[in-house]
Amino acid sequence: MKVMLLSWVSMADCDRFNWAIRKLYKRLLQLGANEIYPTGEADQQHPEGLEGTLLPWMTDFRKHLLDRHPLPAGQHPIPDDVRLPPKWKLELVGGNDSVPIPQPAVPNKHQPSTDEYPGLHHLDHDDRPIPHALCATLTENRRVTPQKHWQDVRHITLTVPDFVSYVPGDMIAITPKCSSNDVQTLIDLMGWNDQADRPIRLVSTGDIPSPPPIFGLDAYPNLTLRALLIDYLDIKGIPRRSFFSAIAHYTNDEMHKERLLEFTNPEYLDELWDYTTRPRRSILEILHEFDTVKIPWQHAISVLPAMRARQFSIASGGKRKQTADGNTQFELLIAIVKYQTVIKRIREGVCTKYLSVLRPGSTLRVQLQPGGLKSSVQQLTAASVLIGPGTGIAPLRSMLWEKAALVKTYREQNPGVNPPIGPTILLYGGRNRESDFFFEKEWMELSKLIPLQVLAAFSRDQQRKIYVQDTVRENFPLFFRVLHDMQGSVYICGSSGRMPQAVREALIEAFQHGGAPLPGQPFTRSQAEGYLIGMEQTGRYKQETW
Incomplete structure (x- = not known):
């Protein structure tokens, strides 16, 4: 048996980097497999993304295959500058009648902002046929940070009329829409105005069946090119390398074509990263800068990437899972993404920009997805440490309300008996107590x-910055008692940057210096690390970061 394994995943925890593929690789070797080419591993957090390792690996692997299995005489690999025909394309339907243009998301006299919800001027009703979706109504979209605060954080509430079961750690996936103004800019740039509002359909171009690029598009009512761009295609995302290869075929300017093809060359990977990922340059901006590129509207669906759903941890649990009726x-806690890049341009998150202006009463097609916390009832009632800076508090809030519901149910079933529930330590982190101490x-x-004890670390409320890991270090005995003596579990949620590793290191130090498993015999460094690894293996150390 011969085997080649390819693994491209992102792991914030280096100890578990590509863990699954490495385990499978070792098992296949044990079963007698022979490696035909070294495995490939990559990390989304690499400075140049997955392609930082993927492209060199693919280039070498292709050369290896051609050396070992040369093509028959007279056949040659398809050159990179040859455009392959698309598997799917768009075509007009029926006559010349146009479909009414959807109203843009701008304030008007029919959609006034209110004092309760300032800035919410767009009432949207999502009728996209998204698979496995729930039709949810937006009932609250409230800013929970002061207007002068650097970050706009929203408490968003969605309701569905049916009973839906979910647990702490589960997520709601929301597929956003593009701004109608951005879409009109693209239509003008490409010269698509004559076709933008005429009915179209998606058709296959080949004899071999292939899955459509967008599921359920044939069920979309009155599909037009404009509707496709607003509802399904992502023109504000950062493009992949393949995008440059595709659009290079749609320009007659030799300088532009040469430059676009350079971005597809693995030798210029660092330039691609500097041009796209580092400044967060969008597809729309690139098409504006390479203005000689004119994509045929029929090929829009094969050139522009599909809009993907964004996941948000659910913040509600227990009694907050249901409304009075x-x-x-x-409930969601969402930070609106808006920042300035290294090239001094303002960037906004596609999904959070879409959500930031939605008025209550809007309907959305959302998907309920399982999360990674997977807490059993036994863990919810046992001792636990919950660590969540910023919006990372959302799934932990869900867990706390779930704990409260379990206690209430136990007391109702066992009057006069104290519920068997362990203590919970909630460690929250933010910048300022007055500005972003969510759900205080x-x-x-x-x-x-x-039994809840709340510890808070606010990095900007004093001269010395204090983070959640610093608060762990200030309370070594407490964390040792809960996590070692009481066999508690720890949950870490929030940013996947430096925080998770910093907290992990602080907890290892807590096992070293917070107590001792035997009198006078504290853990050594290696024993403390081993204890934490043991917690991971038994499901007592869980991390949900993004």
Whole structure:
């Protein structure tokens, strides 16, 4: 048996980097497999993304295959500058009648902002046939940070009329829409105005069946090119290398074509990264800069990437899962993405920009997806440490309300008996107590329902910056008692940057210096690391970062 394994994943925790593929690789060797080419491993957090390792690996692998299995005489590899025919294309349907243009998301007298929801001027009703989706109504879209605060964070509530079961750690996936203004800019740039509002359909171009690029598009009512661009195609995303290869075929300017093809060359990978990923340059901006590129509208669906759903951890649990009238409720805590890049341009998240202007009453097609926390009832009632800076508090809030619901149910079934629930340490991190201490009043309410101790680290409230890992170090005995003596579990949620590794290191130090498994015999460094690894293996150390 011969085998070649290819693994391209992102792992913030270097100890588990590409863990699954490495384990499979070793097992296949044990079964007698012979490696035909070295395995490939990559990391999304590489400075140049997955392609930083993928492209050199693919180039060498292709050369290896051609050396070992040369093509028959007279046949040659297809050159990179040859355009392959698309598998799917768009075509007009029926006569010349146009479909009415959807109204842009701008304020008008029919959609006024209110004092309660300032800036919410777009009422949207999503009728896209998204698979496995729930039709949810937006009932709240409230900013929870001060207007002068650097970050706009929203408490968003969605409801669905049916009973839907979910657990702490589960997520809601929202597929955004493009701004109608951005879409019109692209239509003008490409010269698509004559076709933009005429009915179209998606057709296959080949004899061999292939899955359509977008599921359910044939069920979309009155599909037009404009509707396709707004509802399904991502023109504000950062393009992949293949995008440059595709659009190079649609320009007659030799300088532009040469430059576009350079970006597809693995030797110029660093230039591609500097041009796209580092400044977060979007597809729309690139098409504006390479203005000689004119994509035929029929090929738009094969050149432009499909819009992907964005996942948000659910912040509701326990009694907050349902409304007073019995509807299922999903609460989200979402930071609106808006920042300035190294080239001094403002960038906005496609999904959060879409959500930031939606008025209550809007309907969205959302997908409920399982998360990675997977807490059993036994873990929810046992001792636990919850660490969540910023919006990372969302799934932990869900867990706390779930704990409160379990306690309430136990007391109702066992009057006068104290519920068997362990202590919970909630460690929250933010910049300022006054600006971004999310759900502060709820923590006081929950502390009356369950044994809850709240620790907070605010990095900008004093001269010396204090982060969650610093608070762990200030409370070594507490964390040792809960996680070692009481066999508690720890949950870490939030940014996948430096925070998870910094917290991990602080917890290892807590096992070293916070106590001792035997009197007078504290853990050594290696023993402390081994104890934490053991927690991971038994499901007592869980991390949900993004």
